[in-house]
Amino acid sequence: MRQVKGYLIVTVLVTGGAGYIGSHMVLALVDAGEDVVVLDNLTTGFWWAVAPQAKLVEGDIGDAEFLARLMAEHKFDAVVHFAGSIVVPDSVSDPLGYYLNNTVKSRTLMDSAVKAGIPRFIFSSTAAVYGNTSAQPVFETAALQPISPYGTSKLMTEWMLRDTHAAHGLNYVALRYFNVAGADPKGRSGQSTPRATHLIKVACQTALGQRPSMDVFGADYDTPDGTCLRDYIHVSDLIAAHMDALSHLRRGGESGVFNCGYGTGYSVLEVIRAVEKAHGGPVKANRVARRAGDPAAIIAGADRVKAILGWKPKYNDLDAIVASALAWENHLLRRNAA
Secondary structure, eight states: OETTTEEEOOOOOEEETTTTHHHHHHHHHHHHHHOEEEEEOOSSGGGGOOOOOOOEOOOOTOOOHHHHHHHHHHHHHHHEESSSOOHHHHHHOOOHHIIIIIIIIHHHHHHHEEEEEEEOOOOOOOOEGGGGGOOSOTTTOOOOOOSSHHHHHHHHHHHHHHHHHHHHHOOEEEEEEEEEEOTTSSSSOOOOOOTTOOOOHHHHHHHSSSOEEEEEESSSSSSSSOEEEEEEEEHHHHHHHHHHHHHHHHHHOOOOEEEOOOOOEEEHHHHHHHHHHHHOOOOEEEEEEOOTTSSSOBOOOHHHHHHHOOOOOOOOOOHHHHHHHHHHHHHHHHHHHH
């Protein structure tokens, strides 16, 4: 942190910065020489995942009085908003919880940013806003028909950003993630939630014996091998898109939404085979019924993020993604054993 005439100067507020994707954003920001404050309630995040150069503040994005004090204390020029709930089946069983955490609290954060005069907002959205689309790849112009409360909660936040931009001039970028995986190439962060539902993490944990087996949800989809197809994006490439978005807004670029993916789909079984290849051993997988809220296939049309934000991915390779994820799982095993 920098002191200028006794006033603490920081640049970026990162909500959910102790979580998987947020912690990678913090690393990228501090690597770029930015001053960063992380706001996290540590419900699912980890204090140790936050880069030591950043300031960690424990609190809730739904607490308007707390946000007002935080934003008065620091001079933020942008909010990068990751905090939220992300498990699709959980959203089906607990829709009101998801609308509270993802939509209502995002509204409070947005309102606080407007009142504090913060000019820029980058939002962690999702490809789940498209629902069970037949378009492959799917572009930003596709119909928005989410089939889970998770997807709807994120879409409602996008709408709030659009309307807040029109009414109050809050400039924003909403990035619609496809399936995020992998870990920091320098080994500084990764997906650390023990019971996370991310396919590649689950497959890596199973390969390493942390789970006796894993489930493959549905084998009767209209796909080449009957299992779901997803576009897997390396977390470091996703964060590069966030950094590009921040640069775009700082130079006066227009607000908007952008897909973040590679445009290549891999099935569940292909992912499992990639993990087996990286690990050098089998992954025990059980075929079970379909999971609520899962579309058969969703693959990114990512022309726009490249053309407008100038995004240039570096890690577009399933084997590389899996290798980094497996390396992180081995790191966690060593860390937990210490």
